Amino acid sequence: MTPDLEKARAFYGGLFGWKFQVGPKETHFYSMCQVDGRNVAGMGERPRDAPLPPAWSVYFEVDDIDAYAARVRKHGGHVGMGPMDVMDAGRLAFCSDPTGAHFGLWQSKQHHGAQRVNEPGSMTWHEVNTRDGARARDFYAAVFGLEPKKMEGMEYWTLHKGPDVVAGVYQTNGKEGTSAPAHWMSYFAVADTDATVKKATELGGKVLAPPMDTPYGRMAVVADPAGATFSVIKLAMPAQGK
Template sequence: MTEAETHHRPGTPCWVSLMVHSLTATQEFYSALFGWTFSPGPPQLGPYAQALLGGRVVAGIGVLPPDRQLPVAWTTYLATEDAHATADRIRCCGGTVGVGPLDAGAAGRLVIASDPTGAVFGAWQSREHRGTEAAGDPGTPVRSELFTRESGTAAKFYAAVFGVESAADGPDHRALLLDDGRPVAAVHGLGAALPRERGPYWMTSFAVADADATARRVTELGGRVIRPPGDGAAGRSAEVADPEGAVFTVLAARS
C-alpha cells in the first residue's frame, strides 16, 4: 500500500468524510465493498468512525444531526494551516461558511463551507489527525474533482482562499488547481449540462482493481450504478451511489 503524504500542503485534498443517517449500515456497506475496518473518531464530532485499510486511516463516516435536513454526500477536505484564517478568506472571496471553525480536540480543526458556485467542501487544520494516510491501492481515495458551471470562477476562488495556483487546461472548460506546478484537483465547467437538481459538487474517486466488478458489487450491496463503467483518460471508471444515496466514483487506473 502506498503511504500518503504525512503533511498535506495547504490547498491539497487531504481527507474525505461522509455524514449519513445509519452509521452501522453504512459501515457494513463500505466494509463489504472496500474491505474497510473502523475505529472511533474524535468525540467532538459526535458518532463518528474512521475507516482504515491495512491499519491506515483513509476516510471518515459520521451521523447527520437528526434535526437538520442535509444531503448525504462525500465531502472533500482541503488542507489548511489556520482554519480561522481560511474561514475569513472564504467569506471575503464570496463563499459561505456553514460550520466552524470547529475544534475536534487533539485531532485538529475543521470548517465546512460552500464556494461561490454552491459546491460544498471542507477545510482541515491538522494536529494529531493528519488526514488520509494511504493512497493508490484499492479502497483508497485517489482523485478529487469539482464539477461546476464555470470552471474559471471556481478555480480562482480556491486559489485565492488556499494559496494554490489555477490554470486553464485545454478547450473543454476544465481548470486545474496546482501546488508547486503539480496538479492536485481538477475543476470541470459543465455549463448548462450540470444537472439543475444536483448543482455544483465535489466528486471523490476511490481506487479499485476492477471497475466493472465493483459496480456489480455496489448493486448487490443495495447501492446503485449512476454511470455504467466506461473508459477514460485516467482509466476505467463508474459513478455509483451507496444505499443512502452518497455518490462517488470507482476508478481502475491505467497501469
C-alpha cells in the same frame, strides 16, 4: 456524512474491504475507515435536521484555519460552521464556494487525514462539479494559492500547488441528465471497476454512470444506499502517493 453509520459500514466494508475504528459515544461513533490498519476516509452521522443530503466531503489542510476562513469570505464564499475545535484531533470549518459547492477546512493537531491514497480502497482524486467553472476556479486559486491549468478540449481545470496536482474544476453543462447542484466528487481507486460496480449494486447501491474508459482509467459513478455519490476508477497509470 450518512444517516445510518451501521449500514454505511456494511456497504463500504463489503465494497472496499474496509475495516473500521469506531469512536466513542461522545463522538457520535465517528468511524475511521481503514485499509491494513491505516486511515483512508472517515464517516460521521448526519444530524436528522441537517440541511445537506448524505455526501462525501473533501477537506483542505490549512495552517491557520481562522485566516483561511476569512479568505473564504473575502473571495465570495460562505463559512457555515466553525472554525471550531474537534477535541485534540484538530480545528474544523465547513464552507461553501460562490457556486454553492460545500467543502471543509482542517487544521491538524492529532489527526492528519488519510494515511493512504492512490491505492485500491483509498481516495485518488477530487473535483468540484459546477455550472460556473470559471468562478469556482478563481475562488479556489485565490483562497488556497493554487495555479489553475485548463485541459484541452473541455471546460476542465486542474489546480496545482507547486509540482503537485491537488484537485480539479469541472464545468458541467446541464446535459448530463441531472439537475444536481454544485458539489465535490471524490474518486476511490479500485482494482477492477466493473467488478466494483457489480458489487455496489449487490450491496444496495445504484449506478449513476456505468463503467467507461477514459485516458486516466476505467471509471464509474455510484451512489451508496443512503444516496451519497462517489466515483470509482481503475487507474490507467497508478499515481504516486505521498
